Amino acid sequence: MQKIVAVDLFCGVGGLTNGLAKAGIDVRVGVDIDPACKYPYTANNSAKFVQKSVADLGPEDLSFGTSGLKLLAGCAPCQPFSTYQQKADSSDRRWNLLNHFERLAEATKPDLITMENVPNLAKQKVFHRFVKKLKDEGFQVSHEIVDCSD
Numbered sequence: 001m002q003k004i005v006a007v008d009l010f011c012g013v014g015g016l017t018n019g020l021a022k023a024g025i026d027v028r029v030g031v032d033i034d035p036a037c038k039y040p041y042t043a044n045n046s047a048k049f050v051q052k053s054v055a056d057l058g059p060e061d062l063s064f065g066t067s068g069l070k071l072l073a074g075c076a077p078c079q080p081f082s083t084y085q086q087k088a089d090s091s092d093r094r095w096n097l098l099n100h101f102e103r104l105a106e107a108t109k110p111d112l113i114t115m116e117n118v119p120n121l122a123k124q125k126v127f128h129r130f131v132k133k134l135k136d137e138g139f140q141v142s143h144e145i146v147d148c149s150d
Contacts, residue, residue, distance in 0.1 A: 003067065004025045004069045006020055006025050007073065009031050010075050010101075014040065014044050027073075028064060030045065030047050031051075037051075054101065055096075064110070070108065071110060071114065072112070074101050074114075075116045098127065101130070102134065
């Protein structure tokens with residue numbers, strides 16, 4: 001089995017990174033704009049923490065290394081798409097962060113991409129554009145709503 005190396009965008013305190021590591025994936029970098037995430041992220045994960053907005057991130061900031069399958073992971077902020085956050089709309093700066101995720105996917109050409117978000121995202125044009133661009137880049141895309149309480 002080939003080794004998988006990953007970069008975790010919108011990593012927060014590192015829950016996804018931690019789960020990926022427990023699954024045997026070598027997460028090299030976690031990226032988040034929130035400085036409060038650095039301590040818990042680095043205390044619980046061996047990956048490097050980069051405090052930066054994904055909007056300002058370039059492919060040179062993502063260290064996949066030279067061996068193994070490359071996985072680009074991310075949980076773009078869900079607040080603009082959440083039914084809980086009734087007031088957010090496309091004027092919210094976080095609305096277009098998914099476009100930056102796609103931009104970095106196009107620039108880094110990972111072998112695998114995974115993301116998680118709220119069910120309402122699948123109803124938005126920004127998500128359909130994201131899926132179309134990934135397909136245009138040659139990715140096989142599947143998505144579904146998973147009820148985690150089950």
